[in-house]
Amino acid sequence: MIGIIGIVCIFAMVFGGYLAAGGKMAIILKSLPFEMMMIGGAAVGAFLISNDMGGVKHTAKDMAKVFKGAKWKPDDYRDLLCLLFALIRIARQNPVEVEQHIEDPENSSLFSKYPKIQADKEAVDLICDTMRSASMNYDDPHQVEEVLEKRMDANLHHALHSSHALQTVADGLPALGIVAAVLGVIKTMGSIDQPPEVLGKLIGGALVGTFLGVFLAYGLVGPFASKVKAVVEEDAHFYQLIREVLVANLHNHAAAICIEVGRQNTPSHIRPKFADLEEALKAIKQDAA
Incomplete structure (x- = not known):
């Protein structure tokens, strides 16, 4: 929603200010299809190359993330902590039982309680692979943390590709706008024998190219790239939470302490409240009993 409001604000303020200052939209609208074909088409072509x-x-x-925002909400972080708490308790009380969950998470009665997490392959693989390694005595906390760190860095690098691609397009749009403007000037020079009224419209049309390139770069594509990057980086906290809890588990802290370590390392705006999480964990303990 906020993304749509931002786009509306950009168009309203830019073109509203132009009209309020006495500008006329006719020359922009007349040149827009041709300038957009040159600038937008060249930008798309460069992107494909x-x-x-x-x-x-x-x-x-x-690009849909600009409007949807982050995938993981505060309730999802609470559910993740509850899932990890239940897995850690089972792993310590009955290692054989936990294997049923980590070897076949798609059919696990425990994972199925949290369908949104169960549907995320990376989160499930991160949990199951780490717990499986621990059951195979690969339980050095420092080594496991290093492996998880490299894995998440690689995933984050891949996830940020779209942001970098959009930013590259944004960086090139002003130059493509200049290309379109130069072509407009060339067209104007071919009509140099025309009266000033005609030349003025031709020059104005050529300048639309420069305007459009800069407007698209800094008003739309650049902000899209920044928003995608911000959303990807925020969602990465979900996987970092898994690392924090499971590494704390390898240090043999109490299950509740492992969960609190993860909660405390979650950014404040998505961090589950202590009372809400405590109530959810009590429900898990009661179900287990």
Whole structure:
């Protein structure tokens, strides 16, 4: 919603100010289709040249994040902590039982309580792979933390590809606008024998190219790239929470302490409240009893 409000604000303030100052939209609207074809078409072509098909699909999909925002909400972080708490308790009380959950999470009665987490392959794999390694005596906390850190860095680097691709397009748009403007000037020079009224409209049309390139770069594509990056980085906290809790578990802290370590390392605006989490954990303990 806030993304739509931002776009409306950009158009209203830019063109509203232009009209309020006495500007006329006719010359912009007349030149817009041709300038957009040159600038937008060249930008799309450059984007296709610099990315493979996977990158193109990834970027197209990620643009929806500008309007949807982060995937993981505060309630999801609470659910994740509850899931990890239950897994840690089972792993310590009955290692054989926990294998049923981490070896087949798709059919696990425990994972199925949290369908949104169960549907996220990376989160499930991160949990199951780490707990499986611990059951195989690969339980050095420092080594595991290093492995998880490298894995999450690689995933974050891949997830940020669409942001970098959009930012590259934004960086090139002003120059493409100049290209369109130069072509407009060339067209104007071909009509140099025309009266000033005609030349003025031709020059104005050429300048629309410069305006459009800068407007698209700093008013739309650049902010889209920044928003995608912000959303991806915020969602990364969800996977970092998994790392914090499972590494704390390898240090043999009490299950409740492991969960609190994860909660405390979650950013404040998405951190579950202590009382709410405590109530949810009590419900898990009662169900287990």
